[in-house]
Every structure is written in structure tokens, then in C-alpha cells.
Amino acid sequence: MFDPPSSEALLRAARDFIKEKLIPDLKDQSRFHALVAVNVLEIVMREIVSGEAAREREKARLQRLLGLEDGLSLEEANRRLCKKIEAGEISLETLKDHLWETVLDKVAVDQPRYGKHQK
Amino acid sequence: MGQDSDSDSLRLLLEEEMKGATVANLRRLSGGASKETVAFDACQNGKRERLILRRASHAGSGASLSLDEEAVLLEALSDTAIPVPTLRHRLQSSEQGSGFIMARIEGETIARKILRDPRYRRARREMTGQCAEILAKIHQLTPENMPPLPVSGAREEARKYREIHDAIGHPRPVMALAFRWLEENMPEETPPRLVHGDFRNGNFIVGEEGIRAVLDWELAHFGDPLEDLGWLCGASWRFGVMEKIVGGFGDLPSLIASYERARGEMVDRKRLDFWRLLGTLKWGVICAMMAAFNESGALEQAAIGRRVSETEINLLNLLAPRGGGGDV
Known part of the structure; x- marks a missing residue:
């Protein structure tokens, strides 16, 4: 229903404006905060592109680990997983791949350079 | 200004x-x-x-x-x-x-510069030994010869961050795993010594010859000395120089050897593992807290919420290393 540009393209335009037009004239604290703003926009851009698929993968893995009923939110599923971990009802060997894949998917959106150290 | x-x-x-x-x-x-x-x-x-x-x-x-x-x-x-x-x-x-x-002591405090600028090449070589010696001196001090400060050992530090984590309320399986590991590996309490509480690159004034002063004592308390060593080895304090476990400038065996020499007693490795994990978890909880309780909606606090995933990688490297043997 929404016409172009896409949300990603809109964010990109805002990001480029801050980066190319504003930041060169800024100093000290304002410059630092503008760089943080660019970083935040880039996180959201990456999440728009790859977030949905990452959520689906996480849900499928949780489904295999926990056997979830339909309609359970990702947050509820993770809450259940936490309870099992806290109760010692699930072994690290069973969990390990799921936790790594989830965290690497998150870092790929939040801080792709950090994730590259790990693979 | x-x-x-x-x-x-x-x-x-x-x-x-x-x-x-x-x-x-x-x-x-x-x-x-x-x-x-x-x-x-x-x-x-x-x-x-x-x-x-x-x-x-x-x-x-x-x-x-x-x-x-x-x-x-x-x-x-x-x-x-x-x-x-x-x-x-x-x-x-x-x-x-x-x-x-x-x-005002002249020198550099920006961690990334200290780790990369050729000017601090010699400093980087000296800093591991200097950290060990300074920490040994800090850890000699007891409540009897210091002003009153909070007392907080292993159990209390773990409890404090668990409480904050629970108050945030967002389910984080990696952190749940880490808190469980801490419970299972809780060390015996030690006689309380002065602990800096935030002893890391970024809180040092550094010259070409190394550390000139230690700043930011606001997290000081009496507790387990190995808390400071564990914190110093946190992956988030390496500022991208991941292969150097100690602050992005040194290796762990050298830190331990210099510290043992300066303090005249052995470091309990299992206790150090506990503090490395708690330190890594603590920084994750602090990032999550800053984002969750950001009432004014400040940008920097909001953004830091997305650094929690970085600390979760660091936790997994300690708890469940993949392939290359992890972060040791």
C-alpha cells in the first residue's frame, strides 16, 4: 500500500544527508552524536533488509528445540527457553548451535564488523 | 566550548x-x-x-x-x-x-589511539606489566586503612546484576545461561580488598612510556581482587584488537605471571574464569540497562542497547566456544 521510495531508501537518504552534508561541519560532541545517529539509521536499514528472515530462522530453531504451539510470539518462546536453561533442563550441546546462530544473526544487523571477527 | x-x-x-x-x-x-x-x-x-x-x-x-x-x-x-x-x-x-x-596529567586517554598510534608502541609493550603492578598495589589495601566504601564480593556482584537483568525483563537465553554458570561456579568469598571496579583501557592516562595515572574510581569497592583482572580481560575493552586478551595490548599468561610476582601469591584460575565471565555479562547488562531505562530518549543510550549482542558473542566465546577454542 505504501508507494516508493521504500523505507530502506528513505532511511538511506536521511543517512546520506547527515553523513555528507552535516557531519563535515560538526565538531566534538555534536559530531560524535551525529555519527551515532548514522549508526542507528544503518542498524535499522540492515534490520529492514534481513530482519524478517533472521526472525523466521530463530523461530524455526526454537520450534525444533521446544516444540511450540502455533501463535506463540518469539518473545514468549525465548522466555520459555530461558526457563528451561535456568532449570538446567536443556544441555549446552543441544543449545550451542541455536545460540550461536541467533547471536551471529543479531550482530550482523547491530554491528556487522564485530561479527566478522567471529566466523 | x-x-x-x-x-x-x-x-x-x-x-x-x-x-x-x-x-x-x-x-x-x-x-x-x-x-x-x-x-x-x-x-x-x-x-x-x-x-x-x-x-x-x-x-x-x-x-x-x-x-x-x-x-x-x-x-x-x-x-x-x-x-x-x-x-x-x-x-x-x-x-x-x-x-x-x-x-591535569598530560597524556592520552582514548583507548583506540593508545592501541593503534605508533607513538604508543612502547607503551603497549609496557602496559601489561604496569597493570599487574598497579593492581597488586591496589589489592594490598584493606578496609582498615581506607575510607568507607561498599563491600561486594562474588555473590553480591552476581546478585546485583541479576536483579538489574530481571528488572529489564527481556528474555535473553545467552544471559540466562551465563547467570546459571555463575551460580554453579560461585567461588568462596575472599577477605575484602580494594577493587577499582572499572580498571581498563580508556580509564588510563597513557604516555609514550606507558600508564601515568588511573582514573575513574567511582565504581571502587571492597571485594575480590580478581574482579579487576577479569574485567580488564573483557572483549569489549580490546577495542577491536581481539587477539590481545588483556585490554587489546597484552596476553593473559603475561598478566597473570606479572601479577603473581607483584602480589607474591598465585592466581586461582577458576576464580579468574568466574570474574571474566561475570565482567563480560556485567557489561552486557549495563548496555541493556542504559537502553531500557532511557527515560529522556537520549540517542547514545538508545544506540548502546544494540551492543548487547556483541557481549552475547563474548559470553558464548567463554561458555561454548566454536571451532578455534574460544577466548582463552
């Missing part, structure tokens, strides 16, 4: 506090709404002193020391061989907030 009127009133305040001195070259080094650090020069009787003002608009958060308490600690530490800036003056006028003035 941004606003001239702001800068003028600060200069007047400082001249009022430092009776008879002329204040010049004010530069705000960092500052938010609640706490600021300002560099300035005070001229008196033809002598120029380089100084730093640390000021807070309100008292500490409860988790950390107030600036008044930090000033008392700095004063007590100036009688030891621990390198700290000399306390010069405590602010008298309370309506201006609390704070103190200390000597």
Missing part, C-alpha cells in the same frame, strides 16, 4: 572556588546532563597550574560513588604508590553540584 555564557559562569565559579586565581583555557572534555569533565588553567602568583574539574549536578546513582566520595578516596590513595591525579580542591558551593578539582 559551545555556549559562551555557560563557559563564563563556569569560569566565575572556578575563580570563586580557587580564591585569588585567574582561570583561563576552559575546555569541556566530556559531559552529559548529569556529569562533566572540564580542563582549565589556574594562574596565581605568576604560576600556572593545569587542572581538571569533575562536576555532577546531583549525587551518585547509588550503584557508584558520589564525586565527594571519589575525592575522599583519591586523597587517601595519594599516600600510596598507586598512580592517581593529585586532588587539588573540593567544590564548596553545593548549589553548583558536587565535584572536585584535580591535577
Whole structure:
């Protein structure tokens, strides 16, 4: 229903404006905060592109680990997983791949350079 | 500085506090709404002193020391061989907030520069041994010969961060795993020693020869000395130089060997593992907390919420390393 540009393209335009037009004239604290703003926009851009698929993968893995009923939110599923971990009802060997894949998917959106150290 | 009127009133305040001195070259080094650090020069009787003002608009958060308490600690530490800036003056006028003035020691504090600039090549070689020696001196100090500070050992530190994590309420399986590991590996309590609480690159003033002073004592308390060693090895304090476990400049066996030599006792490796994990978890909880309780919607606090995933990688490297043997 929404016409172009896409949300990603809109964010990109805002990001480029801050980066190319504003930041060169800024100093000290304002410059630092503008760089943080660019970083935040880039996180959201990456999440728009790859977030949905990452959520689906996480849900499928949780489904295999926990056997979830339909309609359970990702947050509820993770809450259940936490309870099992806290109760010692699930072994690290069973969990390990799921936790790594989830965290690497998150870092790929939040801080792709950090994730590259790990693979 | 941004606003001239702001800068003028600060200069007047400082001249009022430092009776008879002329204040010049004010530069705000960092500052938010609640706490600021300002560099300035005070001229008196033809002598120029380089100084730093640390000021807070309100008292500490409860988790950390107030600036008044930090000033008392700095004063007590100036009688030891621990390198700290000399306390010069405590602010008298309370309506201006609390704070103190200390000597300004020249050098670099930006961790990324210290780790990358060729100018600090020698410093990087020296810093592991210097950290060990400074920590050994800090850890000799007991509650009997220091001003009153909170006492918090392994169990209490783990409990404190568990409580914050629970208050945030977001389910994080990696953290659940880490908290369970801590419970299962809880060490015996040790006799309380002075612990810096935030001993890492970024809180050091560094010259070409290495560490000139240790700053930011607001998380100081009495507890387990290995807390400081574990924190110093946190992956987030390597600022991208991941292969150097100790602060991005050193390796763990050298740190342990130098520390054992300086303290004259062995480091319990299992206890150190506990503190490395708790330190890594603690930084994750702090990032999550800053984002979750960001009432004013401040940008930096919001953004730091997305650094929690980085700390989850660091936790997995300690708890469930993949392939290459993990972070040891």
C-alpha cells in the first residue's frame, strides 16, 4: 500500500544527508552524536533488509528445540527457553548451535564488523 | 566550548572556588546532563597550574560513588604508590553540584589511539606489566586503612546484576545461561580488598612510556581482587584488537605471571574464569540497562542497547566456544 521510495531508501537518504552534508561541519560532541545517529539509521536499514528472515530462522530453531504451539510470539518462546536453561533442563550441546546462530544473526544487523571477527 | 555564557559562569565559579586565581583555557572534555569533565588553567602568583574539574549536578546513582566520595578516596590513595591525579580542591558551593578539582596529567586517554598510534608502541609493550603492578598495589589495601566504601564480593556482584537483568525483563537465553554458570561456579568469598571496579583501557592516562595515572574510581569497592583482572580481560575493552586478551595490548599468561610476582601469591584460575565471565555479562547488562531505562530518549543510550549482542558473542566465546577454542 505504501508507494516508493521504500523505507530502506528513505532511511538511506536521511543517512546520506547527515553523513555528507552535516557531519563535515560538526565538531566534538555534536559530531560524535551525529555519527551515532548514522549508526542507528544503518542498524535499522540492515534490520529492514534481513530482519524478517533472521526472525523466521530463530523461530524455526526454537520450534525444533521446544516444540511450540502455533501463535506463540518469539518473545514468549525465548522466555520459555530461558526457563528451561535456568532449570538446567536443556544441555549446552543441544543449545550451542541455536545460540550461536541467533547471536551471529543479531550482530550482523547491530554491528556487522564485530561479527566478522567471529566466523 | 559551545555556549559562551555557560563557559563564563563556569569560569566565575572556578575563580570563586580557587580564591585569588585567574582561570583561563576552559575546555569541556566530556559531559552529559548529569556529569562533566572540564580542563582549565589556574594562574596565581605568576604560576600556572593545569587542572581538571569533575562536576555532577546531583549525587551518585547509588550503584557508584558520589564525586565527594571519589575525592575522599583519591586523597587517601595519594599516600600510596598507586598512580592517581593529585586532588587539588573540593567544590564548596553545593548549589553548583558536587565535584572536585584535580591535577591535569598530560597524556592520552582514548583507548583506540593508545592501541593503534605508533607513538604508543612502547607503551603497549609496557602496559601489561604496569597493570599487574598497579593492581597488586591496589589489592594490598584493606578496609582498615581506607575510607568507607561498599563491600561486594562474588555473590553480591552476581546478585546485583541479576536483579538489574530481571528488572529489564527481556528474555535473553545467552544471559540466562551465563547467570546459571555463575551460580554453579560461585567461588568462596575472599577477605575484602580494594577493587577499582572499572580498571581498563580508556580509564588510563597513557604516555609514550606507558600508564601515568588511573582514573575513574567511582565504581571502587571492597571485594575480590580478581574482579579487576577479569574485567580488564573483557572483549569489549580490546577495542577491536581481539587477539590481545588483556585490554587489546597484552596476553593473559603475561598478566597473570606479572601479577603473581607483584602480589607474591598465585592466581586461582577458576576464580579468574568466574570474574571474566561475570565482567563480560556485567557489561552486557549495563548496555541493556542504559537502553531500557532511557527515560529522556537520549540517542547514545538508545544506540548502546544494540551492543548487547556483541557481549552475547563474548559470553558464548567463554561458555561454548566454536571451532578455534574460544577466548582463552
